[in-house]
Amino acid sequence: MPRTTASASYAADWGILLLRLTFGLFMAGHGAQKLFGIFGVHGLSATGRGFAALGYHPGKLFAALCGLSEFLGGLGLAVGLLTPLAAAAVIGVMITAVATVTGAHGLWETHGGVEYSVAITVTALAIAAIGPGRLALDWFFRWGTGGWGEAALALGLGGVSAAIVLSL
Secondary structure, three states, X not given: OOOOHHHHHHHHHHHHHHXXXXXXXXXXHHHHHHHHOOOOOOOHHHHHHHHHHXXXXXXXXXXXXXXXXXXXXXXXXXXXXXXXXXXXXXXXXXXXXXXXXXXXXXXXXXXXXXXXXXXXXXXXXXXXXXXXOOOXXXXXXXXXXXXXXXXXXXXXXXXXXXXXXXXX
């Protein structure tokens, strides 16, 4: 059976939905660990002590900001709502993670390196650039189709937010 443009487009919408749901829900879960102490992590107070040890004061505030960015950014990506902003939230957290934690350990995750953080950043940026697809809440809005502007917004806001956090 010959492949049609309509069937390829339909498959792409389901493919990006699968990517958004998997990636977004994992990110939301990662944020929920910090915020609510679920999925085997001790929650905001323990995460706050970890952030304080990294030099963020007050640690609990920065842990909450990080957790909220991951949680809300992940949920936004999962359902395809405010996709460029959701991507920016995730990108900002990952840039900060590279600058403060993983960057000093090289490339590979096995040595605590940037591999995982870079993969998360690029995935969020790619979703902003491609757009969330037709199976998303954003589909009805101008930014729902993705593009260079949406990608630039996500990367720019993520970078600025990381720069602000790193300067504090």
